[in-house]
Amino acid sequence: MPPSLPIYMDNASTTRTDPRVVEAMLPYFSEIYGNSASRNHCFGWDAEHAVNTARRQAADLIGAGPKEIIWTSGATESNNLAIKGAARMYAKAPAGESGRGHIITAIHEHKAVIDPCKRLEREGFDVTWLEPGEDGLITRAMIEAALREDTILVTIMWANNELGTINEIPAIGALCHERGVVLHTDATQWVGKMPTNVETDNIDLLSFSGHKIYGPNGVGALYVRRRRPRIRLEAMIDGGGHERGMRSGTLNVAGIVGMGAACALCSAEMDAEGERLFQLRTRLERSLVDSMDVVQINGNIEKRLPHITNISFGFVEGESLMMGIKDIACSSGSACTSASLEPSYVLKALGVGDELAHSSLRLSLGRWTTQEEVDYASLQIREAVEHLRAMSPLYDLHNEGIDISTIEWDAH
Numbered sequence: 001m002p003p004s005l006p007i008y009m010d011n012a013s014t015t016r017t018d019p020r021v022v023e024a025m026l027p028y029f030s031e032i033y034g035n036s037a038s039r040n041h042c043f044g045w046d047a048e049h050a051v052n053t054a055r056r057q058a059a060d061l062i063g064a065g066p067k068e069i070i071w072t073s074g075a076t077e078s079n080n081l082a083i084k085g086a087a088r089m090y091a092k093a094p095a096g097e098s099g100r101g102h103i104i105t106a107i108h109e110h111k112a113v114i115d116p117c118k119r120l121e122r123e124g125f126d127v128t129w130l131e132p133g134e135d136g137l138i139t140r141a142m143i144e145a146a147l148r149e150d151t152i153l154v155t156i157m158w159a160n161n162e163l164g165t166i167n168e169i170p171a172i173g174a175l176c177h178e179r180g181v182v183l184h185t186d187a188t189q190w191v192g193k194m195p196t197n198v199e200t201d202n203i204d205l206l207s208f209s210g211h212k213i214y215g216p217n218g219v220g221a222l223y224v225r226r227r228r229p230r231i232r233l234e235a236m237i238d239g240g241g242h243e244r245g246m247r248s249g250t251l252n253v254a255g256i257v258g259m260g261a262a263c264a265l266c267s268a269e270m271d272a273e274g275e276r277l278f279q280l281r282t283r284l285e286r287s288l289v290d291s292m293d294v295v296q297i298n299g300n301i302e303k304r305l306p307h308i309t310n311i312s313f314g315f316v317e318g319e320s321l322m323m324g325i326k327d328i329a330c331s332s333g334s335a336c337t338s339a340s341l342e343p344s345y346v347l348k349a350l351g352v353g354d355e356l357a358h359s360s361l362r363l364s365l366g367r368w369t370t371q372e373e374v375d376y377a378s379l380q381i382r383e384a385v386e387h388l389r390a391m392s393p394l395y396d397l398h399n400e401g402i403d404i405s406t407i408e409w410d411a412h
């Protein structure tokens, strides 16, 4: 039976909220609607109890203690709180002066890490922007070579959102702990998909988000280590001292209940689901790579999350490819901004050329992806690529054995 269309293969952008999560959230809109900070009545107590249950569920997913979970509005806020909060707290010189301290990150992090680091640069911090290898990975050795006497913070994502590639965070964390440097990791793509233990993985600060793990939008969490060592952060939002003073504001109880439920489901189903998605992705990649030439999977092949693939198709034009697969919701290697069509900065960081970056697709499978959908998507992509190549003079030259890169193009 053909799958119903369109097919959603953009789970790295956001996920459908699991109906079981929605079910868990519903009472907190209209029955248990108290303010979790209200100490004088049962409406408040019930809300607080629900928030504490969710705190335990989120903590259990990552091997943390419940008091180490700070609720936020999502991973963007968690990253901002972790990076700016730690840098400003551990700064070696007052605001406005230079030499405030050294931070290490990478050029292909999510914008929610890059932009806070750029702001800190303008505030007088030094930032080292590491470049990944061709496989997209940041290694312990790269961090070790970049560490300085005045390094205060390392922020490296656990798994990359465009590639799915996995950095060796436990090894990087061990190094940071040896050197007394705070380690933050943006684990938005990793948590809920892969087993996590902030103790044995040596992590001080870890960001994750509800809507990437089949929970609701607009809720996230930051893990903040409480002992060995105790990490302190300068708050960004003041007012009332909620969340241990690190993030004031009335809690989004329904959202938090949803994120907690989403975490509990991931804890229970992660292993089987990871295996299922790995099989589906393998099937998808095999069918594309084995049936066509000049197809390249971007990023390290082994060290990858099981559900994401990033594939470039040579000799097709990116926009036309996207037009040709209208029934498949996925991301392309082109970042459409209003004025320009820039190739993905992540693929560029790996040394993927502009042409191939434009003609790349990120397909991210999820909890409701079926084998029928994978087969249908593969067929559509193959048809679109073959159709475009049939019209490509460059592809003809390639088939005649001419190396396109050696052709001297007439400039006129």
Ligand SMILES: *Cc1c(COP(=O)(O)O)cnc(C)c1O
Binding pocket: 012, 013, 073, 074, 075, 076, 077, 110, 112, 157, 159, 160, 161, 186, 187, 188, 189, 208, 209, 210, 211, 212, 219, 220
């Ligand atoms: C989605 C994502 C974010 C942003 O998360 P929000 O909860 O939408 O703010 C940050 N980092 C990574 C790696 C992501 O994939």
